Amino acid sequence: MAQAPRPFLGLAAGIAAGLVASAAMAAFQSQAAKLLPDEGGEDPATVKAADAASKAVIGDPVPEPYREPAGQAVHYIVGAVLGGIYGVVAEYRPEARSGFGSAYGIATSALLDEGAVPAAGLGSAPQDTSLPFHAYGAASHLVYGWVLEGVRRLLAGKR
Template identity: 80%
Template sequence: MSKGPRPFVGLFVGIAAGLVASAAMAAFQVQAQKLLPEDDGDPATLKAADAASEAVIGDPVPEPYREPAGQAVHYIAGAVIGGIYGVLTEYKPEASAGFGSAYGVATAALFDEAAVPALGLGSAPSETPLATHAYGAASHLVYGWVLEGVRALVAGRR
């Protein structure tokens, strides 16, 4: 007998899986960045933290808190995106296609290629080197695989 959708289970498992997947993505990025040319610019997560700080206190994130603030944005975004995935897979199991690959690629397209440039947190896709696009896509694939792995382990395959 097939169980119906469990949106609250999906949400909470998705959030937890999103946090684990964010950690895996960060670990992958530390290693992958060694293969890319040095980039002196701030990552989009830190730019987003600065924008939030400026909206609240009128100044960017103070220097001692910059790195943790960028990481907080990374993990909060990962948890939110994971929660959405968890609920989505409860209603549409096919959202886990390719063991999370489709969702990972979709998040890369939505965030790296569309939202980040649109919000002024990064360069336009046409101004971004191909290696940077590949790095972003690979990072989000890792996120998608780990997200689905943890979600399926905890909540079960749908």
């Protein structure tokens, strides 16, 4: 007999897992970025998103001493939101957990890095991004997906 979905537990477990997965992703990125060629000192998309939010609210970009922490806040907020969505979806659709979170990780990479970020003007278009940076983004999101599912499963159960 199938277990009834638990959307509130899924949401809470997903948010918590999303925060942990975001930390794991950031740790992976800090090491993996050392292997990439330097392609200019452009701000990360998260910092650009923080600037856009700051300009919308107060009319100015994030002041220099707060740029990196503001970008990190965007990273963790997005990770928690995506984790919450995953946690709820995983309660209703077991296939969302395919590949121990790999499918969701790759989906977030495609939707964010390849779609939303360029569309919002926060990063380069996919065709203008080098292959190593595509691989870096996909690998980063795979780490996110794996840790997301692992922590979600610890908190909400295997199902």
